Amino acid sequence: MEQMKMCIRTRDHFKAVGDIGSANKFEQLALHSKKDLDVARVLKRRGDPLPRFHYEARVFTTVVCNTDLKDDDLEVTLVQGSSYNVSNAKDIDTYIVWTFPYPTEAPVTGRSDTVYDTNSPVYNTVFTVPIQRNVRACQRMFKRHALKLEVWSKGCSFLCCCSGFFRSDTLVGTVNVKLAPLETKCTIHDAYDLMDGRKTLGGKLEVKIRIRNPIVGKQLEQVKEKWLVIDNVS
Incomplete structure (x- = not known):
């Protein structure tokens, strides 16, 4: 759940700064996380064992921007x-x-x-x-x-x-x-x-x-996440 919320927050941030490509990337990550969460919920409701999963270390680059302020x-x-x-x-x-x-x-x-x-x-x-x-x-x-x-x-x-x-x-x-x-x-x-x-x-x-943005260029920040991935469910 937290993984999906992080994707949605980051998607909305990229939309606000006008980076649609990155916004779409996090939109897809949010959809994948939601799909995995839905699978886990269905299996739990049926009383089936939860699927196998593993963690991956992922690094995301985000643009730091105070989107509530105007450029000047x-x-x-x-x-x-x-x-x-x-x-x-x-x-x-x-x-x-x-x-x-x-x-x-x-x-x-x-x-x-x-x-x-x-x-x-x-x-x-x-x-x-x-x-x-x-x-x-x-x-x-x-x-x-x-x-x-x-x-x-x-x-x-x-x-x-x-x-x-x-x-x-x-x-x-x-x-x-x-x-x-x-x-x-x-x-x-x-x-x-x-x-x-x-x-x-x-x-x-x-x-x-x-x-809103630094005077010279953009402020980039790398975020490391422990990413949960559900293995293929047959």
């Missing part, structure tokens, strides 16, 4: 922070200001919502920025630049600040996520150290970046 979309998820190294760990309120370095003359910027009273905030902020994957300037940007993320701590207003004075927001730390891996991969997902220049401050920020 880049999606960023600011997942969560962990253990920010601050003195007010239980009552710090933080948000993230992000800067995407394209277009170079007018980088795209934005910010997350504020998460209150924790130094391990869960942001779950998702945003999408447009890219031009076939434009050389955009391709160079991926090779050389990074997504800049600044973690800020909110100050307090005159009304709520215990000292009676306004306190401005302060920078907790910065993360720069290099975009070069997206030349050959369609997803980056990691937790990055908060930095002050080259100094590690303590604490991490989990970030995921996705594009």
Whole structure:
């Protein structure tokens, strides 16, 4: 059953990326697996012994692709922070200001919502920025630049600040996520150290970046499967 489900999932994936030849190949594998499963069910229902079978080691090459994204979309998820190294760990309120370095003359910027009273905030902020994957300037940007993320701590207003004075927001730390891996991969997902220049401050920020296909070529992945084959039934 799992073998057939794997074939159907892979068939649907190849259809979504436009590789009809590979989709048809996995369609046939799914049909063969279903036929074998049907034979086993009929024999069991009749009380006959199950057929002889053997396992084969098979290797399948699949194309990794985020099919839910458009060709010129880049999606960023600011997942969560962990253990920010601050003195007010239980009552710090933080948000993230992000800067995407394209277009170079007018980088795209934005910010997350504020998460209150924790130094391990869960942001779950998702945003999408447009890219031009076939434009050389955009391709160079991926090779050389990074997504800049600044973690800020909110100050307090005159009304709520215990000292009676306004306190401005302060920078907790910065993360720069290099975009070069997206030349050959369609997803980056990691937790990055908060930095002050080259100094590690303590604490991490989990970030995921996705594009439909890598900027250069396709991302291929080999999957090894233990494949069950039912021998010929007379």
